Amino acid sequence: MVLTFFLLMIFGLTFAQQKEINGTISDGSGQPLPGANVLVKGTSTGTQSDFDGNYTIVANTGDVLIFSYLGFTSQSITVGDQSIINAVLQEDAAILDEVVVTGYGTQTRATLTTSVSKLDTKILESSTRSNAATALQGTIAGLRVTNTTGQPGATPQIVLRGGTNFDGTGSPLILIDGIPGSFYALNSDDIESIEVLKDAAATAIYGARSANGVILVTTKSGKPGKSSINYKYKYSMNEERNDQKYIGAADFINYNRQSIAWYREAINNPGSFGAFLDGANSMGTGGDAISSPFTTQLLTTDNQYLLNQPGGTLPQIF
Structure with missing residues (x-):
């Protein structure tokens, strides 16, 4: 019974310390500062002043209220027995x-x-x-x-x-x-x-x-007064990327023809991209192996004689 009464007294004192704080935020000339920030230090509890510089916030006795406004120096005030706290912020001379x-x-x-x-x-x-x-x-x-x-x-x-x-x-x-x-x-x-x-x-x-x-x-330019010489050295190095892996001729032809086949199935058009298979393209069957620089072939015993063709028109990609 005594323990219950003691706990109730503690909770009652705790809630009694929390109160509503009102006040006005103004500058050095007495003009109200609308939109000024009021924050209870160490917490996420905060508010802003209205158009007339008035604010209302709930805080405990002993809390520190931080008043801040753009272009002005922040001010900290400790909450005591008072319920009205007015803050006067001074202009930040360093910024101005x-x-x-x-x-x-x-x-x-x-x-x-x-x-x-x-x-x-x-x-x-x-x-x-x-x-x-x-x-x-x-x-x-x-x-x-x-x-x-x-x-x-x-x-x-x-x-x-x-x-x-x-x-x-x-x-x-x-x-x-x-x-x-x-x-x-x-x-x-x-x-x-x-x-x-x-x-x-x-x-x-x-x-x-x-x-x-x-x-x-x-x-930067010279200024009157004492001479000063500054020296700073920076070194950086860029390396050429040389780790590219190129696809072979067999995979190049295979993947391109597969992509055309899947595209035909997707749009339900069996004749789509026909020129890329039958025309003079790198993965097509109608390329001229003698004079076309876009023809890709697999090197076999049947076409190996093309390497000896005059003019070197056959690309060195197999």
Whole structure:
């Protein structure tokens, strides 16, 4: 009886500690921040503020509430006896003071009104890249980078926000120190910064060429002050793949004729692809073994004399 009462008291105290917390999230000037995030630290419990900056969340005494908003410094507040917790978030000076290149000049994030994304240059230093454009893959929102060839150093296909063509293509304008260029043969260690201009405001500077967006690449240059010399050596090697296994003449003829037979059965047409069996094709029976370069034959004692035909017109494939 005493044990039951003691357990009920413990559960009662536990549920009594959980309560509803209300409050308002605003910036340093007192303006409400709609859509600000409120999260109970160490849990998946969270909510967002409404249009007026108000929020409501259920938490226990002693929990830590984390308030965050894009462009502002996060703030942590411990839940005590109060049921109303107001949070004031300060602007993140590091983000607002970041200098980005916009066309023919530079601006800070605080005064920027267009959509510009800047690549973190640490990504270029993270690994060896045969082409600097691969660093944009998965790092810039709205940018699709696709490798279309296996050639080492080849520039991948870059499409910004789905492109402007009907088939979803359209490469952005690439400017290297203000000059139209390409990422091909551009050393990653020579890049100071990469900015991507996304919206239509870029057309006011570059015109119709920037309809698919603009990628601005700024290379490193000398700076006043102490001289510095950096040396970095990277070595990579590509080997030619030479493990191809070619099919023999007998299997080539056999598999091609089998595929035609199965195709005829599938479409219920016994005469389909007849020219590939009876015509002058590599697996057909009507090929000219003397002058046709597309004829494949099995070497037997009956046709071995063809190897001595003048002109060497018979392919050396048997």
